Amino acid sequence: PYIRRRAMRHLEKGRIVIFAAGTGNPFFTTDSAAALRASEIDADLMLKATKVDGVYDADPVTHADAKRYDRLTYDEVLTRKLRVMDATAIVMCRDNDIPLRIFNIFREGDLLRVVMGEQVGTIVASE
Numbered sequence: 001p002y003i004r005r006r007a008m009r010h011l012e013k014g015r016i017v018i019f020a021a022g023t024g025n026p027f028f029t030t031d032s033a034a035a036l037r038a039s040e041i042d043a044d045l046m047l048k049a050t051k052v053d054g055v056y057d058a059d060p061v062t063h064a065d066a067k068r069y070d071r072l073t074y075d076e077v078l079t080r081k082l083r084v085m086d087a088t089a090i091v092m093c094r095d096n097d098i099p100l101r102i103f104n105i106f107r108e109g110d111l112l113r114v115v116m117g118e119q120v121g122t123i124v125a126s127e
Contacts, residue, residue, distance in 0.1 A: 004040055011041060031085040035092035046098050047114060048085060049105035054122035055084045072124050084124070099125035 007017045022033045031048070038046040052060055053068065055077070060066040074094035078087060084102055093100055103110050103121030113120045 002037065007037075007041055017041065029086050029089065031089035032092065035085075035089040035096075035098070038098050039092055039096040042096075043098050046093060046100050048100055048102045049111065050084075050102060051104065051106060052102075053104040053107060053110075053120075055082055055102055055124070057082070069122050070119070072122060073127055074124060077124055084122075090124070093124070094126075097126060099123055 002019070010017050019034055019037045022028060022030045023036065028036075034046060034048070037043075055069050055072060056063075056066040057069070057080070058066040060068070072082070074090050076082075077084060077090050084090075085100070090100075092098075101114055101121060101123055103114050105111060110120050
């Protein structure tokens with residue numbers, strides 16, 4: 001089970017804490033759960049590992065001409081109704097100033113590249 005105090009101790013020791021799964025509460029998506037946990041530990045960054053290589057202006061599976069964004073603000077994601085995450089998760093990250101990195105978990109090497117600080121996928125952050 002998740003215990004905030006234990007997660008904080010791991011972080012204080014310089015360890016990386018990875019959250020996976022939901023909260024078990026209805027109406028709370030796994031994205032919202034991740035944003036909640038990131039907020040609780042005052043995370044520097046939240047990673048969204050998904051099946052596409054970033055945020056697009058349209059679904060790249062059904063729209064061959066979809067444009068991928070390298071960088072967006074939280075408000076741009078909300079205003080344009082870009083469906084990268086649910087609005088609750090985006091707002092939680094915005095209100096706690098936690099940048100999001102959206103990347104393709106299925107592309108070999110991308111997770112390592114993200115962890116090493118390379119510009120992979122799309123970053124969603126403040127101005």
